[in-house]
Amino acid sequence: MRQIRHVNIADESSRVYCCLRNKVVKLDEEQKKDFCGKCRMYAGDAGGQGVECVWEDMRPVGNPHLVRNPAAELHSNQIKPVANHDHLATCIVVAG
Template sequence: MKSIKHINLKDEKGNVYCCLRNKVVCLDEQQIQQFCSGCGMLEGFAGGLGVECVWNDARPVLDPHIADNADEEWLSNQIKHMSPGAHAAAGLSSLPPQT
């Protein structure tokens, strides 16, 4: 996986996707103090528009990756991506069993 810079922009409610907590959170002072300030992924605050974080991302996204919809970003991060070779290594077949 490649380290990708994620720019998570606040929505109209002030929410962003938080990779550390794997949930949509309100980017307020409590979030910043309790979680962001101690997070090794934190890179900055996008000029006050959100939060910038760097983490290894298996998804095929650009670098930097701009997320402007916290709910969609959360959902996208719930899908586990595997390379084609990983299926065979895990003993998984892409074909249904023969009957």
Template sequence: MPEINHINLKNAEGLVYCCLRNKLVKLDEEQEQTFCKMCKMYAGPAGGRGVECVWEDMRDVGNPHVVTDPHEEFKMNQMRQVGPNFLSTLIVFG
């Protein structure tokens, strides 16, 4: 699975999707100092317009993946693909 550079641009409310916390966060000084700067996925401030994060993304997205709608990005990251091995396990142990 390739590492994808996610460029998360702040929306009008100053929100971005945070993969580490799996939620929408207000990208302010506290968020950046408390979470972003300490996060292994952190890749920079996106030119002051948001935050860049690099992580393995199972989705079929471009690289870089530019996010302008954090609500949609959150929703899309809640969907998980279920492969045949998982289904087999459910049949055997379910």
């Protein structure tokens, strides 16, 4: 998977999507200190407009990936692709 820079711009309520916590959070000093400051994905403050994070993303997104709607980003991250396996190819037929 590709390492993608996610530029999360805080919304009008100062909320962003947090991949570490997998939820929408208020980007306040407590969040920055307790979570962003200790997170290996943290990559900057988005020019003072939010938070930047780098993590492997399996979705077909650009790099960087600009996020302005944290709720939509949360929803998008809950959808996981399912591998298409040919289960019949693993069956053994025994004639008897």
